[in-house]
Amino acid sequence: MKPARPWQSGALRALLPLLVVLVVGAVFHQNGAFFQWSTHRAMLREISVLGILAAGMTVVIVSGGIDLSVGSVLAVSAVLFSSASMQHAMGPVASVSVVLGAGAGLGLVSGTLVARFRIQPFIVTLAMMVFARGLAKLVSGGKKVTNYVTLPDGTGTTVELPAIFRSIDSKVLGDNVSVVTLVFAVALLFTWLVLRRLRAGRYLYAVGGSYEAARLSGVPVGRTLTFAYVLSGAFAALAGICQAAQETQGDPETGAGYELDAIAMVVLGGTSLSGGRGGVGYTLVGALTLGILQKVLSLNAFSTEARLMLTGTILIGAVLLQRPWRSREA
Numbered sequence: 001m002k003p004a005r006p007w008q009s010g011a012l013r014a015l016l017p018l019l020v021v022l023v024v025g026a027v028f029h030q031n032g033a034f035f036q037w038s039t040h041r042a043m044l045r046e047i048s049v050l051g052i053l054a055a056g057m058t059v060v061i062v063s064g065g066i067d068l069s070v071g072s073v074l075a076v077s078a079v080l081f082s083s084a085s086m087q088h089a090m091g092p093v094a095s096v097s098v099v100l101g102a103g104a105g106l107g108l109v110s111g112t113l114v115a116r117f118r119i120q121p122f123i124v125t126l127a128m129m130v131f132a133r134g135l136a137k138l139v140s141g142g143k144k145v146t147n148y149v150t151l152p153d154g155t156g157t158t159v160e161l162p163a164i165f166r167s168i169d170s171k172v173l174g175d176n177v178s179v180v181t182l183v184f185a186v187a188l189l190f191t192w193l194v195l196r197r198l199r200a201g202r203y204l205y206a207v208g209g210s211y212e213a214a215r216l217s218g219v220p221v222g223r224t225l226t227f228a229y230v231l232s233g234a235f236a237a238l239a240g241i242c243q244a245a246q247e248t249q250g251d252p253e254t255g256a257g258y259e260l261d262a263i264a265m266v267v268l269g270g271t272s273l274s275g276g277r278g279g280v281g282y283t284l285v286g287a288l289t290l291g292i293l294q295k296v297l298s299l300n301a302f303s304t305e306a307r308l309m310l311t312g313t314i315l316i317g318a319v320l321l322q323r324p325w326r327s328r329e330a
Contacts, residue, residue: 011282013270014268014269014270014282014285014286015285017268017289017314017317018285018288018289018292021289021292021293021296021314022292024293024296025292025295025296028296028299028300029299030299030300033299034295034296034299037176039295039299040292040295041176041177041178042295043291043292043294043295044177044178044181044184044291045178045180045181046291046294046295047184047265047287047288047290047291048178048180048181048183048184048242049074049180049184049239049242049243049246049258050239050258050261050262050265050287051184051187051188051265051283051284051287052183052184052187052235052236052238052239052242053070053071053074053235053236053239053258053259053261053262054261054262054263054265054266054283054286054287055184055187055188055190055191055235055280055283056070056187056191056231056232056233056234056235056236056262057070057232057259057262057263057265057266057283058191058195058266058271058278058279058280058282058283059191059194059195059204059228059231059232060121060228060229060232061208061263061266061271061272061273061275061278062195062204062205062208062228062271062275062276062277062278062279063204063207063208063224063225063228063275064207064208064209064211064274064275064276065114065121065125065225065228065229065275066121066122066125066263066273067107067110067121067125067229067232067259068122068125068126068128068129068259069106069110069125069126069128069129069132069233069236069259070232070233070235070236070239070255070258070259070262071129071236071255071256071257071258071259072128072129072130072131072132072133072136072255073103073106073107073128073132073233073236073237073240074236074237074239074240074243074254074255074258075132075133075136075240075251075252075253075254075255075256076102076103076106076132076135076136076139076240077099077102077103077236077237077238077239077240077241077244078136078240078241078243078244078247078250078251078254078255079136079139079140079145079244079250079251079252080098080099080102080139080240080250081095081096081099081240081241081244081250082145082146082244082249082250083139083140083145083250084098084099085162085164085165086145086146086147086149086159086161086162087145087149089159092162092163092164095164096164096241099237099240099241100234100237100238100241102237103233103234103235103236103237103238103240104230104231104233104234104237105233106128106132106233107229107230107231107232107233107234107236108226108229108230108233109128110124110125110128110229110233111225111226111227111228111229111230112226114225114226114229115221115222115223115224115225115226116222129259133252136252137252139252140250140252142252143252144249144250144251144252145249145250145251146248146249146250147159147160147161147162147248147249161248164245165244165245165248166245167179167245168180168183168241168242168245168246169245169246169248180242180245180246183238183242187235187238188280188283188284191231191280191283192279192280192281194231195279195280196279200224200227203219203220203224204224204227204228205276205277206219206276207219207221207224207225207275207276208274208275208276208277209275209276209277210276239258240255243255261290264286264290264315265283265286265287265290266278266282266283266286267286267315268285268286268287268289268290268315269281269282269283269284269285269286269287269289270282270285270286271283271286290311293311293314294307294311297310297311
């Protein structure tokens, strides 16, 4: 077997789609708009919520699973956070703690069903996706949760938007970076620490590489799989908090289809859907690739339909490009 050429390395294959998108943006720059920091600052803000979901999705996919419920868990979390903060006047620490606990709890249910009862992750998380969406509508009464509060006497009033909403949706460092982008960065860092510096990360790769071999080697497979889904649920809740702050409301319909974008970011980065290979650094590359692509298409006034079709085509091309080329020799 011939040794792999340098350009065939996983990291370089993950970077190739990003480089292609950057070249396209440089050519079709729309009168220099592509070269302005404000354009990329807006792009980073737009991908941050999806990127937080993708960070949690990376952990699940590395373990050999999939989590289709993250968009719906995000919706539940956005509704809960808005209700706790605006309707019930809970403090920021209490409201954030409740929402993160709820997201982790939903992830715990999914993880338990996958790990203990050995139900396929696709089926479990598909069911959780439907359940969580219904839960979001139940909690919200089927309507958006805003800062309009109904008083005991039946009248209503508009309360001031909680400070935490304004803080999350603000910019720092001289208005150059959105706070939600910093939250995305923290999520990436935490995921990197889990996967690369903790024993749990080694277990996740082992289980994703071979479930049976990991079990025979003494890896606590059940706890490892459960941990992956709990972390994914907590990250989905964190993304829901950011989404609610950006929209200044809790919408039970928000987050529909976000799970597909999160999976696309992970796949674009080169993390294997079969598990055991990849990392959150690759996911960051995938998130930037998808974000810059969408921004270039938006700057050049592509219709929504054309943007969706072109994005799907480029996604397939990127995945084919990332596949290792096999030598034809035996």
